[in-house]
Amino acid sequence: MSPVIQLPENKKPLAERLKAVLDGDFAEVRDAARTFIARPEMAPPSPDIPKEEYRQKTFTWIKAMIAEGFTKLPYSKKHGGEGERQKYMNIVEVIAHQDMSLAVKQGVQFGLFGMSIESLGTEKHHTKYLPDVMDGKLLGGFAMTEIAGGSDVQGIKTEAIYDHATRSFVLTTPTDDARKAYIGNAAVHGEMMVVFAQLKMTPDGESKGVHAFMVPIRDKAGAVLPGVAIEDCGHKVGLNGVDNGYLKFDNVRVPYDAMLDRFAQIDANGDYQSDVEKKTQRFFKMIGTLVTGRIFVSMVSLSGAKNALASIVDFAENRKVFGETLMDKQATQARVLPRLAEAYALHFATRHLMDSFQQGSPYIETMAAAIKAKSSDSGVETADEARKLAGGKGYMSDERYGALRNDMDVFRTFEGDNTVLRLLVAKNQLTRLARKFNTASGVQKLVKTVSMKLKGRLAQFNAASGKTDLKHFLSSSFQKDIFKSRERAMMYALSEKMMKIGKAEGSAVAANKCQNDMLAYADAYAERLMMERFIKAVRAEKDPEVKAVLKDLRDLYAVHTMRKNALWYIENGLMKPQKTKILIDLENTLCEKIRPHAKALTDAFGIPPSVLSGAQPAAKPKVPAIDGPN
Numbered sequence: 001m002s003p004v005i006q007l008p009e010n011k012k013p014l015a016e017r018l019k020a021v022l023d024g025d026f027a028e029v030r031d032a033a034r035t036f037i038a039r040p041e042m043a044p045p046s047p048d049i050p051k052e053e054y055r056q057k058t059f060t061w062i063k064a065m066i067a068e069g070f071t072k073l074p075y076s077k078k079h080g081g082e083g084e085r086q087k088y089m090n091i092v093e094v095i096a097h098q099d100m101s102l103a104v105k106q107g108v109q110f111g112l113f114g115m116s117i118e119s120l121g122t123e124k125h126h127t128k129y130l131p132d133v134m135d136g137k138l139l140g141g142f143a144m145t146e147i148a149g150g151s152d153v154q155g156i157k158t159e160a161i162y163d164h165a166t167r168s169f170v171l172t173t174p175t176d177d178a179r180k181a182y183i184g185n186a187a188v189h190g191e192m193m194v195v196f197a198q199l200k201m202t203p204d205g206e207s208k209g210v211h212a213f214m215v216p217i218r219d220k221a222g223a224v225l226p227g228v229a230i231e232d233c234g235h236k237v238g239l240n241g242v243d244n245g246y247l248k249f250d251n252v253r254v255p256y257d258a259m260l261d262r263f264a265q266i267d268a269n270g271d272y273q274s275d276v277e278k279k280t281q282r283f284f285k286m287i288g289t290l291v292t293g294r295i296f297v298s299m300v301s302l303s304g305a306k307n308a309l310a311s312i313v314d315f316a317e318n319r320k321v322f323g324e325t326l327m328d329k330q331a332t333q334a335r336v337l338p339r340l341a342e343a344y345a346l347h348f349a350t351r352h353l354m355d356s357f358q359q360g361s362p363y364i365e366t367m368a369a370a371i372k373a374k375s376s377d378s379g380v381e382t383a384d385e386a387r388k389l390a391g392g393k394g395y396m397s398d399e400r401y402g403a404l405r406n407d408m409d410v411f412r413t414f415e416g417d418n419t420v421l422r423l424l425v426a427k428n429q430l431t432r433l434a435r436k437f438n439t440a441s442g443v444q445k446l447v448k449t450v451s452m453k454l455k456g457r458l459a460q461f462n463a464a465s466g467k468t469d470l471k472h473f474l475s476s477s478f479q480k481d482i483f484k485s486r487e488r489a490m491m492y493a494l495s496e497k498m499m500k501i502g503k504a505e506g507s508a509v510a511a512n513k514c515q516n517d518m519l520a521y522a523d524a525y526a527e528r529l530m531m532e533r534f535i536k537a538v539r540a541e542k543d544p545e546v547k548a549v550l551k552d553l554r555d556l557y558a559v560h561t562m563r564k565n566a567l568w569y570i571e572n573g574l575m576k577p578q579k580t581k582i583l584i585d586l587e588n589t590l591c592e593k594i595r596p597h598a599k600a601l602t603d604a605f606g607i608p609p610s611v612l613s614g615a616q617p618a619a620k621p622k623v624p625a626i627d628g629p630n
Contacts, residue, residue: 047397101241186245
């Protein structure tokens with residue numbers, strides 16, 4: 001057998017070298033996941049698969065993930081796992097290419113359920129539950145959301161009342177609209193739930209805030225336990241491989257050890273104890289699991305966008321329209337390539353999220369909220385644009401554009417509604433800004449105020465005074481400055497506006513009247529973060545050809561985003577109209593320059609061809625002729 005010849009790195013195909021950049025340090029584990037989803041038994045289901053069959057197929061795939069050894073990766077070694085959370089998230093991101101229901105169901109089981117036990121529980125919970133969670137012997141879910149609660153998790157109505165005589169808790173759903181809603185793994189497969197409820201030390205006492213409890217809902221035979229009512233949510237717009245359900249509790253008693261007690265305990269005398277004094281602070285520590293959930297949603301939304309882009313570029317390269325390929329048309333390039341540039345920007349931003357989470361960054365909640373909102377919106381919009389560009393073919397179910405769009409639609413709602421998350425981003429940043437002032441003396445506050453205004457004026461001058469030539473717009477330093485200047489100017493303007501309204505009408509009125517400004521600011525924050533990570537990725541690249549292609553793609557992201565925000569730049573004096581006009585021609589020029597590399601840029605995603613279109617329909621039985629016997 002002749003030896004395998006290894007080509008020098010710079011002689012490998014461009015797509016392969018780009019793939020190495022995207023995969024980074026996780027190439028080996030991502031390739032293992034690609035091999036896994038390319039198996040014949042992992043083929044995407046038929047578009048018309050019944051809900052019940054789809055749920056069972058998804059459960060079978062979960063078992064295959066367990067057998068492959070993937071599901072132990074994210075948990076701490078001291079709990080029987082492998083302590084490789086980033087490896088696991090990379091695997092899940094690849095698995096999302098195959099089926100979003102599988103990505104979400106595993107996220108419920110091994111992310112929300114298992115990680116809640118690990119992060120909110122103590123050693124007794126880790127020892128008792130985590131080995132069975134990893135092996136799939138204990139299936140569960142994350143029962144937080146209530147029908148009338150929405151995003152107001154602190155205001156949930158489910159109660160857990162402590163009974164010191166029996167050292168137990170009694171869980172009750174006081175009203176129908178306090179039922180736990182849309183809970184994954186609840187309708188069919190779940191045996192136990194992490195249930196979030198208001199803890200009360202007596203039936204009429206004041207709530208100690210939201211706490212988490214391990215609550216069995218079925219026995220090992222699958223029978224629903226007494227006091228628990230489960231209702232199937234039924235058929236959904238998408239993700240029908242996930243068994244979502246409603247849960248209601250009628251005086252369900254659980255033992256003392258059912259409370260996940262890392263942040264609060266009840267001592268032997270029946271007294272409530274917590275090192276975290278304020279209820280609000282305890283609450284935010286307890287819902288920290290949602291941060292990893294938001295990173296997860298960012299990554300799987302990006303996987304959906306990549307699927308749509310890979311499919312539509314392949315289609316457009318092969319579709320002839322009046323003698324040319326569809327991809328050669330300027331209008332096609334304008335519809336596809338800026339979205340491809342955004343996908344790359346989001347890819348580098350989500351890598352930064354993972355690294356920041358691993359390092360314990362104090363900014364991770366804000367960054368995760370901003371990128372989750374941006375990525376999930378982008379995923380749906382990209383799939384929809386690809387569907388339209390594919391014409392009638394795109395409307396066929398087995399092309400998967402519609403399934404992608406529908407499956408990702410709810411990503412804009414769960415793990416935090418995108419509007420609420422954008423408000424959270426602005427609130428966190430305003431709080432951070434206020435903290436700088438609150439810790440300063442009167443003179444220091446004056447100096448900081450003057451400094452802020454000078455920085456804003458300087459940014460305005462630097463942006464507005466630049467020449468309208470290519471070098472100016474394609475300079476990484478200008479791109480970084482203009483994105484940062486926009487975010488900074490919006491934050492200062494928002495802060496001043498809120499203070500002005502607050503003085504006249506109160507802080508609550510100010511917060512309500514500034515919501516639209518807060519939403520716009522959050523996107524500026526996300527775009528600045530994405531731009532910075534893209535610049536850093538291009539700067540780090542050593543391969544000249546790869547670096548050149550990535551720089552063109554980075555420039556397209558920058559120019560397209562600046563053009564999208566052109567009115568704001570003009571209104572706020574950061575650009576003159578003649579500068580924004582040239583962005584139109586420059587975007588077209590960049591699209592034309594990138595167009596020859598479109599296929600390589602999407603092939604670099606490494607998506608197995610078998611998952612880019614739906615399962616082939618079964619052969620239809622022959623229909624007997626109607627003109628007599630054969």
